[in-house]
Amino acid sequence: MFQDQLVLLPPFLSELFSSSYYQFLLFHSFLTILTTIGLFFYLKMIYFPKIKLLINQKYKIPQNKKTIAFMHPYSEGCAGGERVLWWMIKAIQLNEKWLDKYHFVLYTGRPSNIDNLQKNTQNSLQNVDKTLQDGLQKNTQNVDNNLQNNLQKEEEYYNLYYENLMNKLKTIFGIELENKITIIFLDNRDLLEKSTKLPFTLLLQNLSSILIGWEAITKFVPDIYIETHGLPFTYFLFKLFGGCNENIFYNLFYNNCKVISYTHYPTISSDMLNQVIFRKTSYNNNLNIVNSKFKSFIKIFYYKCFAKLYGFLAGYFCDFVMVNSTWTRNHVMDIWWLKTVTKTVTKNVTKNTKTLQKTLQKNNCEIVYPPCNVENFIKIPLNGNCDHLNII
Numbered sequence: 001m002f003q004d005q006l007v008l009l010p011p012f013l014s015e016l017f018s019s020s021y022y023q024f025l026l027f028h029s030f031l032t033i034l035t036t037i038g039l040f041f042y043l044k045m046i047y048f049p050k051i052k053l054l055i056n057q058k059y060k061i062p063q064n065k066k067t068i069a070f071m072h073p074y075s076e077g078c079a080g081g082e083r084v085l086w087w088m089i090k091a092i093q094l095n096e097k098w099l100d101k102y103h104f105v106l107y108t109g110r111p112s113n114i115d116n117l118q119k120n121t122q123n124s125l126q127n128v129d130k131t132l133q134d135g136l137q138k139n140t141q142n143v144d145n146n147l148q149n150n151l152q153k154e155e156e157y158y159n160l161y162y163e164n165l166m167n168k169l170k171t172i173f174g175i176e177l178e179n180k181i182t183i184i185f186l187d188n189r190d191l192l193e194k195s196t197k198l199p200f201t202l203l204l205q206n207l208s209s210i211l212i213g214w215e216a217i218t219k220f221v222p223d224i225y226i227e228t229h230g231l232p233f234t235y236f237l238f239k240l241f242g243g244c245n246e247n248i249f250y251n252l253f254y255n256n257c258k259v260i261s262y263t264h265y266p267t268i269s270s271d272m273l274n275q276v277i278f279r280k281t282s283y284n285n286n287l288n289i290v291n292s293k294f295k296s297f298i299k300i301f302y303y304k305c306f307a308k309l310y311g312f313l314a315g316y317f318c319d320f321v322m323v324n325s326t327w328t329r330n331h332v333m334d335i336w337w338l339k340t341v342t343k344t345v346t347k348n349v350t351k352n353t354k355t356l357q358k359t360l361q362k363n364n365c366e367i368v369y370p371p372c373n374v375e376n377f378i379k380i381p382l383n384g385n386c387d388h389l390n391i392i
Helices: 002-007 011-018 020-058 080-094 096-101 112-134 137-173 190-197 201-219 232-241 248-253 270-277 293-316 326-335
Strands: 066-071 102-109 182-186 224-227 258-263 320-323 340-349 354-363 365-367
Touching (some): 020 248, 066 080, 066 201, 080 096, 096 102, 137 182, 190 201, 201 232, 201 293, 224 232, 232 258, 232 293, 270 326, 293 326, 326 365
Parallel strands (some): 066 102, 066 224, 102 182, 224 258, 320 365
C-alpha cells in the first residue's frame, strides 16, 4: 500500500522516502518523541512528588498546609518591585484564613557570604571522603568538627540574614510580616546579569531564567507560584510540575499548581517592534542596525519570533495576570495568549423578587496599582494660603 502511494509522488520524493536515510530519521524522531513523553511522566509522577515529600519533611510543613512560593531573585533590593513583593506577602498574611492554610516561601539569590560558607562546607565533605579512603581515623574527628562548625556558621548566617532582611523591611517599607517565611536561595542568579552583556539579550536572558526556574522547583515544589520579577519563561515549569501529590493518578489527570504573575513591564512590546520596523534609533535599535536594511530585516524576524514564543509561554501557562498600569495591560493583552475567565453574576430584582443571572467572559488580566509611600505627602498642610506655588 505504501509503495503504491510512493508511485504517485515525484521521482525525487519517492526515492527520498524509500531511502534508508528517511527510515533512519523517522525511527529516531519517533524514539525522541517517545523518550520525551517518558521523561515527562517520570518527572511529573515520580520525581517531583518525592522531592516535595522530602522538602516538606525538611521544613516541617504539615500535610494539610499548602505552599505559596514567590519568585524574586533580587528581593533584598529596595526599589518599587520589591515594595510590591513584600506588600503582597503582607496582604496575604493579613487574612487569617490564608495565614493558617498556607506556608510562605521566597525564591531569592544567594548572598556571597553564604556562598563562601557553603564552599567551605563542601570542601570539608571532600576532606571527609579522602580521610575515610585513606583510613586515617585521627584526622576524621578534626574534619568532622570543621564540618559541623561550617554547618553551624551557615545556619547562623542564614538567621542573621533573615533578621537583617526583616529589619530592612520594617525601616524602609514599614512592613512587619505576620508569620515567618522560608527563604530558598538560588545559586544561578548571576546568569541574569551575564546574559545582558551578550548579543540576543532578550532570548539569552529568558533562557537563563529557565535554568533559574528549574533550580527553584527542584529545591522547593509549591502549590501556588507567584512571580513578581519578570521571568515569564519559568511559568511552564511550575504549571507542569508544581502542585504534585503523592497520588500518581491524581498528578496525571489534575494540575493543581496555580501560576500568578505581577508584570511591571513586558519583556517585549509593540513599541519595541515599531522602533525596528520603522528604523528609528532607540535604546533597543542602534544606528548600525538602522542604517542596514539586512540587519533590520534580521532583527524584525528575531523580534517577531521571540514575541510569539514569549506570548505563548507567558500567557498560556499563567492562570491570573496582574499589571501595574493601563499601558502594560494593553501591551500584555496584545502579545500574551491570555485565557478567558467565565463568571456568572447574579442580581436580585426587588420588584418581581426574581434573580437574574448574567454570564460574563473576560481575560484573566487585571490592573493592580503598586503601593506607594505617601508619608511625606501626608505631612504637607492642607492650608489654602501659601506664599509661593510649587509646581510638580
